[in-house]
Amino acid sequence: MQKQYSKSRSWCTPVSKGRTPEGKTVLNVTLFSCNNTSRVVPSVQLDANNSKFGFEDIYHVSNVIGEVFDCRSVEEAKLRYQNTIRTASEAVEARGCLAHVCFALDTSGSVTKQQFSKGRDFILDITAILGNDRRTKFAAGQYGRRTYKIASMTGDVATFNTEVGFSPYRHDSQTSVGSGIVFCHSQLRRARKNAADANIVNKMVVIGDGRNTFDPIRRANNFRRKVGGEISTVSIGYPGKEGERILSEVAGETGGVFTVDDYDELSEKVEDLVVEICGISLDL
Structure with missing residues (x-):
């Protein structure tokens, strides 16, 4: 029997959607990068037909309500991986x-x-x-x-x-x-x-x-x-x-x-x- 392994937790459902005048979909999210060049992006344009989205590497998603993401958990995950x-x-x-x-x-x-x-x-x-x-x-x-x-x-x-x-x-x-x-x-x-x-x-x-x-x-x-x-x-x-x-x-x-x-x-x-x-x- 084929073994299926779960998808990464970095995939999540958008909090809300909006549209630009050009018709592009805007998702109301904030991205935090756990490194010295942390940046906040209040909106991200994605495919309107895609109900889920993900971001590469150690980018994690937080909604605009102000949820705090603890970057230490990423460092702990790195240590677990090295172990x-x-x-x-x-x-x-x-x-x-x-x-x-x-x-x-x-x-x-x-x-x-x-x-x-x-x-x-x-x-x-x-x-x-x-x-x-x-x-x-x-x-x-x-x-x-x-x-x-x-x-x-x-x-x-x-x-x-x-x-x-x-x-x-x-x-x-x-x-x-x-x-x-x-x-x-x-x-x-x-x-x-x-x-x-x-x-x-x-x-x-x-x-x-x-x-x-x-x-x-x-x-x-x-x-x-x-x-x-x-x-x-x-x-x-x-x-x-x-x-x-x-x-x-x-x-x-x-x-x-x-x-x-x-x-x-x-x-x-x-x-x-x-x-x-x-x-x-x-x-x-």
């Missing part, structure tokens, strides 16, 4: 995680540069954990109008992380999720063929908003049939119902569907993905 990385790393080091993992990252214009960076950082966090088993190997590619290789399958985690860290945001005009799946299919098939251990886990992690200009479902099913691996999808940006459907179908019946938005729930999602890949308990 999750440490605990999961120790569990992998103690119990092992024999896996080949390939990441496909959305670099199209439908995700913002900040959302792309969030997905890229998520890859680095996962490899920081799984790399504690030196047998584990990683590959990564970007997908937009076509595939851009970041790194071929390798056990050199330091070099892999460098390649991922320097991979650019391309803002492509199209989003071919299927090409990202084909890239990882090729990497994982070759790695499985050359693997000394037949029990190694073959895992694909597709990161994006699910918006797609080509059909990825057939390619995802083809990977599961020919390689025997599983796919998890990680949602970044604002996929909408169609994007959510595509991410869910790409993951299939056994893969996890994750939504990455803020630190408050990110710890649980990292834990779940590590457990899903490694098949180990993180309790020491």
Whole structure:
């Protein structure tokens, strides 16, 4: 059965709506940024047909009545997340995680540069954990109008992380999720063929908003049939119902569907993905 993971708490319902003379919708909210450049925005223009809205990273929403948001809770969430990385790393080091993992990252214009960076950082966090088993190997590619290789399958985690860290945001005009799946299919098939251990886990992690200009479902099913691996999808940006459907179908019946938005729930999602890949308990 497919595992569904809850959406971030940074999504909420608008307090009230209004319209500008140009016909644009205005939502009566105030945004607070928990950093030294805090700013207040009394209104935000959004799609009139969208009854929910969200803001990236650690922006949180407060209504105009004057609700106070305590930024310390964000710092506490960051500390919990850092503790999750440490605990999961120790569990992998103690119990092992024999896996080949390939990441496909959305670099199209439908995700913002900040959302792309969030997905890229998520890859680095996962490899920081799984790399504690030196047998584990990683590959990564970007997908937009076509595939851009970041790194071929390798056990050199330091070099892999460098390649991922320097991979650019391309803002492509199209989003071919299927090409990202084909890239990882090729990497994982070759790695499985050359693997000394037949029990190694073959895992694909597709990161994006699910918006797609080509059909990825057939390619995802083809990977599961020919390689025997599983796919998890990680949602970044604002996929909408169609994007959510595509991410869910790409993951299939056994893969996890994750939504990455803020630190408050990110710890649980990292834990779940590590457990899903490694098949180990993180309790020491």
